[in-house]
Amino acid sequence: MPSMPIASEIEIQLSEQLKTKIIQSIHSNDGWISFDRFMELALYDPEFGYYTGSLRKFGEKGDFVTASEISSFFAKTIAIQFKEIFRSLDKNIIEIGAGSGKFALEVIQSLDSENIDHYFILEISHSLRKHQYDLLIKHLSPHLFSKVLWIDEIPQEYKGIVFCNELLDALPVDLIKKVSGIYYQKGVGLENDLFVWKDKIIKDLSIYDHINLESLPDNYLIEDAIHIKSWINKINESIAKGVVIIIDYGFNHSEYFHEQRSQGTLMCHFKHHAHDNPLIQVGIQDITSHVNFSYVAREASNLGLHINGFISQANFLINCGILELLKTVNIEDSALYMKSVSEIQKLLSPSEMGDLFKVMTMEKNMDINFIGLKNNNKVTKL
Template sequence: MKPQSLPQPSNDALESSRQLCAQIEQKIIANNNWLPFSNFMELALYHPSFGYYTGGSRKIGTSGDFVTAPMLSPLFAQTLARQLNGLLPQTAGNIYEFGAGTGQLAADLIPSLSDGLNHYYIIELSAELAQRQRSWIEQHLPPESAAKVTHLSTLPDTFDGILLGNEVLDAMPVERIRYESDAFHQIGVSMTNRQFTQTAQPLQSANLIAAAKQYFPQIDGYTSELHPTQHAFIRTLSEKLSRGAMIWIDYGFDAAQYYHPQRNDGTLIGHYRHHTIHDPFFHVGLTDLTAHVNFTDIAQAATDAGLDFIGYTTQAHFLINLGITDLLAAVGDVGSAAYLREAAAVQKLLNQHEMGELFKVIAFGKHIDTDWPGFQFGDISHKL
C-alpha cells in the first residue's frame, strides 16, 4: 500500500512527529552523524514527550494501530486465570503485569482469580497509558477489586508472585546487524540531505559479535536483529524473582526459525492504523516499530539467572490445554449473537493463520511447581 493511500495523521500528530525527528536529528549529528538503530528505535518509541508509547496518541484498538489478544475476548483472560489460580497460592499472591496496554487484561483477569490474589501491580513507563489503564479498571471493576491494582513506574527490589507480559518483549529496541565481506556490521541511522538513512559500521561490541556468531548464518548480505535489551530485561527480572513465575506471550520464533537463511532481512516491521509499514522512518513517533522475539535467547537469559524452565508452546495449545473451548461453550446458545461474537474471537486466538501459531507462550519458575496444565500437550521446548 502506498503511503499516500494510508490514513493521514492530524496536524497536531504531524507536528509531534516533526519535533521528535528534529530531536533525533540533533542526536545523530552530535554523534558524528551515526546513531545505532537501537537508539533510534528507543527514541521513536519511548521519547518522554513524543515517543510512540509515551506520547498521547491512541495506539491500541480499532482506532489505533493494532489489537491485542485481551481486546478480542474476555475468554483470553479467563483462560489464563485457570493457570494463574494454581500458581498464586504458592507465592505471596502478587501479579506483576508489564505493558498493560489499555488495562483490559487486568480488568478481565481479576474477577476470574481466586482469593489468592493480594495485589495486582502494573509496571508502566507511559504516564498517559497508566492513566488510561486506571480509568478502564475503575469503570469495569467494583471498587474493592480496583483497589487491588497499584501502578509502578520502576521495578521493585524483589518479586514474589507471577510476572506476566502480553506483547511486551516485541516492543523493545533491537540492534540491526549485517554480515558482509566476512565481518559483522552494525546498522545505524545517519542524516543524508536532512533525511534519515540506514548506514552500517563495523561491529565493535564483543557481546554483540558473540551473539551474532551464535545466531547468524554467515551469508554475505544477511541482515537481522539481535535483542540485547530483551536479554538484559529478562535477566534482571529473573535475578529479582525470589519466588514465583514468569509468563511471556508474544509473537516470535526459536532461533533456528528466526535466523533461517531465507529470512534474510530480519523481522523489523511497523504498524500504522492496522497497516504494515516497511519503512522505519515513516511518521516517526506515530508508527509502532516492532521485531519478533527470539525465544531461544529468552530461555537462555532466564535459565542462566537460575530459573527453572517450565515450558514453551504455541498460544493455541496453551489456551486449548487450559480449556478455552469449554469456556466458549458456556457463553450461551450456539447461534446466539453473544456466542457467535466470542466464537469468532476464539477462532482468531487459535487459528494457525491468525494468532494461534505465530504467538508463543514461554514460562519459568522459582520455588514453584513445574507441572503446569498450560503445557500439558503441544510443548515445543525441544526447538529452543
C-alpha cells in the same frame, strides 16, 4: 499493497517534534546513531515516544490489536492458569506493559477478591497509566480496585506471577548485516533532513559472541535484541519466588534464522497498516521485531531461571480450557455465540495468532506443573 494511511495534523506535529530531537542526537554523535538508539527514541522518548506519548495505540482506532482487545476469552483463560499457580504461590500478579488495561480488568474480575491479593501494573507511559486507572476504577468495586497498584519497578524479594504480553517485541534492537563476508552495524544518519540508513563496518566481532555472527549466511540481516539480557536480569534480581509468563510473536533459534528470513523481522504498524520502514512516521508508528525465544531461554537459564514451557498460544489456551469457556456461552443467543466463536478463532487459528504467538514460562524457586503446558509443550525445541 494498500497505501499508507494519512496522519492527522496532531500526529504530524508530534512526529515533527520528535524528529527534531532525533536530528539533534544525530548531529551530536558525528552524524550517526545506532538503530538501537533510534528505535529507543522513536518508541520511548519521554515526551514524544510512541509508547510514552499520548496518542491511542490499541484497538480499532489505534495501530494494532492485541489478544486482550480481540476477546475477553483471552484474559479469562489466562486467569485459569493464574488460579492454578496460586495454589503454590503468593497471590500477586505484576503485569508489565498493561496497554489499555483491559487484560488487567478481566483477570481481576475473573479471579475475584479471594483469589488475588495484589495486581501490580508496571507501566512507563503516563497517558496509559491514566487510561488504565480510569477503566479500572470505573468497572471494579472499591474493594477490588484497592488491590491495584502502579509501580515503577518490580519490588525486591517479590513473590508471585510476572506476566507480559507483546512486550519483548517492542524492546529496541540493533541491526547487523553480513554482505560479501563483511559485517556491518546498521545505523541512521541524515540526508537533506531526512533519516537515511548508514552502515558501519564492525571491526570487533567478539562483542557479538552471543549471536555467533560468523555462522550467519551471506547477505543476511538480523536483529540483536541487546536489551533482553538486562531485562531478564532485572526480573531475576527482584523475584524471590515466582513464575514468569511471556506471550509474544517469535520463533526458536532454527526458525528465527531460517534462510527465507534473510531480511530480518523488523516491522512497523500505523493505523493497522504494516510495512518495513522505521525511518518514517517517527513517534506515531509502532516498531517491532520478532522474538528469538531460544536466546531468551539461554539468557534466563544462565541466570538460574528454569525454563519449563515453550508452546504456541493456541495450544496454551486450549490446555487452559478456552473451548470449555465457549460452552458457557448461550448457544440460543446466536449473535453472541457467533461473535464468541469468531473471537476464539482469531486467538487459536494458525493463520491468525494461534501459531505465530508463543507462550514461554519460567520458574524461580518453584516446581509446578502448568495446566497450559500439559499437551504440545515444545520446550525441548529451544
